[in-house]
Amino acid sequence: GDSVTQMEGPVTLSEEAFLTINCTYTATGYPSLFWYVQYPGEGLQLLLKATKADDKGSNKGFEATYRKETTSFHLEKGSVQVSDSAVYFCALTFKAAGNKLTFGGGTRVLVKP
Amino acid sequence: ETGVTQTPRHLVMGMTNKKSLKCEQHLGHNAMYWYKQSAKKPLELMFVYNFKEQTENNSVPSRFSPECPNSSHLFLHLHTLQPEDSALYLCASSQDEPGADTQYFGPGTRLTVL
Numbered sequence: 001g002d003s004v005t006q007m008e009g010p011v012t013l014s015e016e017a018f019l020t021i022n023c024t025y026t027a028t029g030y031p032s033l034f035w036y037v038q039y040p041g042e043g044l045q046l047l048l049k050a051t052k053a054d055d056k057g058s059n060k061g062f063e064a065t066y067r068k069e070t071t072s073f074h075l076e077k078g079s080v081q082v083s084d085s086a087v088y089f090c091a092l093t094f095k096a097a098g099n100k101l102t103f104g105g106g107t108r109v110l111v112k113p
Numbered sequence: 114e115t116g117v118t119q120t121p122r123h124l125v126m127g128m129t130n131k132k133s134l135k136c137e138q139h140l141g142h143n144a145m146y147w148y149k150q151s152a153k154k155p156l157e158l159m160f161v162y163n164f165k166e167q168t169e170n171n172s173v174p175s176r177f178s179p180e181c182p183n184s185s186h187l188f189l190h191l192h193t194l195q196p197e198d199s200a201l202y203l204c205a206s207s208q209d210e211p212g213a214d215t216q217y218f219g220p221g222t223r224l225t226v227l
Contacts, residue, residue, distance in 0.1 A: 043119075043220040043221045044218040089156065099209065099216065100158060101156075104155065105154075106155070
């Protein structure tokens with residue numbers, strides 16, 4: 001079946017540091033890929049998405065590129081802030097699967113001032 | 114109200130109680146979902162409703178009973194729960210049509226079963 005693997009956290013870094021969270025997927029075909037973010041005490045919010053190979057999703061300084069050849073969708077941000085402290089989830093879906101999302105395990109990021 | 118709302122935000126119940134979680138979406142979507150988020154476990158899809166019809170039940174125990182009276186409202190009825198059912202229960206909605214594949218989540222209900 002489909003699966004998403006992302007690096008385990010927690011990831012602890014200082015403000016203005018560079019952040020990378022790795023995400024790879026296993027799926028038959030070409031899914032849509034997502035990054036969701038969950039701030040403390042809140043539900044999930046869509047951060048960015050990409051629907052086909054080589055698409056780049058971006059939002060709030062975060063970027064991720066859909067790499068078909070490596071089945072990856074790594075999340076990056078050049079300069080993190082304390083407010084970026086959250087849990088980040090990589091996910092995939094196939095439209096034919098009725099929009100069922102398959103999530104990775106989540107990566108907790110803690111940014112210290 | 115905008116987006117997806119859930120009530121209550123926090124719930125503490127005993128194992129013999131009966132309670133219900135409510136979700137409402139204000140986005141005009143026609144698909145709604147229940148997820149369970151437990152500590153140290155991936156998000157688990159529980160139920161999916163499309164156009165008010167249940168299209169997915171991911172082997173969820175019968176002590177969880179969903180209800181979708183219309184495309185804007187989704188309930189999760191709880192009875193005789195176990196302590197291991199303590200978790201964050203998330204509701205989401207989406208539009209089931211070509212090109213639309215994004216789910217929008219509510220803030221969740223934090224459930225504690227004593």
